[in-house]
Amino acid sequence: MFGKKVNSRILFICLLLFSLILTTYIIFKALEENVVYFKSPSEVKNISELEIKKKIRIGGMVKNNSIKSYSDYISFTITDFKNEINVTYSGSIPNLFSEGKGVVAEGILRDNNYFIASKILAKHDENYMPPNDNNLNNNK
C-alpha cells in the first residue's frame, strides 16, 4: 500500500507503542498499592499487625447518625456497606463533610476497628443539581 520506508516506520511505531503500553501496564500493576489513593474499610480489615504503625488513608461513606461531637474531638464511622471502621479526629472539618457523604481520612490505624485521623478530606460524588429540583425558578 505504502512505500517500503513508510511501512518500516509504521512497524516501528506499532512496536514502540505496544512495548510502551506493556511497560506502563506492568509498572502500574507493580505500583498498584501506591496508585490507589485510599483503602476501603474491607481492605483495612485484612491489614496485618506489622503494617499498623504506618500512615494510611481510608475512604468510604460516613455512616448515618454516627457523627458525635465531643469537647475537643469528633468521632464517626466510615462504612463501605460491608465493613465499618470507627474514626476519631480533632481539627478543622471540610465544608462538605456530613453523614451519608464520602470521606477520606488520613492517619494511623490503632487496630482493625479503630482509626485515629490526623486529616480528613470530603469526597463528593459526580452528581450536580440545583438545591430544590422542583421549583427551579426560586433559586436563580
Add this chain to the structure above:
Amino acid sequence: MFKNINPSTVFPIINSIFKILFILFIFVLIIGLVEALYLSPKDYIQGHSVRIMYVHVPAAWISLGTFGSIGFLSLFNFIFKNKNFSLIAKSFAPSGLVLCIIALVTGSIWGKPTWGTWWAWDARITSMLLLCIFYILYILTWNVFEKNSNKEKISSIIAIIGMINLPIIKFSVEWWNTLHQNSTVKILSESSIHPSMLLPLLIMTFAFILFTLLIFLMKYKVEVIKFKKKGLERL
C-alpha cells in the same frame, strides 16, 4: 497523499475565517459567562463553588483533546514525513499547555472549599500533572535543540509516548480509588448533571474550543511564514 492541506492553500483561508471566529468567540464567551456565573443555579451541596466547574472541566477536556490531536498529527508526521503535520501539531501546543495549567490551578482552587485540601497525590491529579510535563517537554524540544538537528523526530516521539497518558487520565477515576469524583458527563449513558447546569458547561466548552482555534490559527500563521522564509527564525 495529503496534497490538499499544504500551507499555501490553507494560508488565505486562515485570514478570512479569523475575524469571524473572533467575533463568534466573544459572543459565545459572553453568553457562556452570563449563563455560568449568573443564570445557572447553585449546587445542592457545594453551593456557589460549583461555578468553578464551568472553567475547570472545559479546560481539562480541551487540553486532553489538544494533546490527542498533537499525538495523532505527530504519528502521521513520523510515518508520512509531511512537514505540515508537524507545523499544525506545534501550533496546538501552547494553547494546550495553558489550558492544562488552567485545569490544574482551578482544580486546586476548587479542591480547597470542597475536599479540604489544595493538592492530593491521587491518580487523576497526578496523571494530569504528567500531561502538563509532557506539554512542556514537547514545547521545549522545539526550542532547545540546534537548528538542523532532528527535533521534528524527537518531538514526534515525545507526543506519541505522551498519548499513552491520555487513557490513563480518562479512566484513572474508574480504575483506582481516587479523591477525584467519577466523570459526570458521559457519552454513552445518561449524564448525572442537571440540564440547567449542563447547558452553561457546553456553552463554555464551545467558547474554549473557539479560543483554542484562535490561538492555533495565530500560531500556525507564524509557523507557516517561518517555514516559507527560513531566515526568520526569531519571529
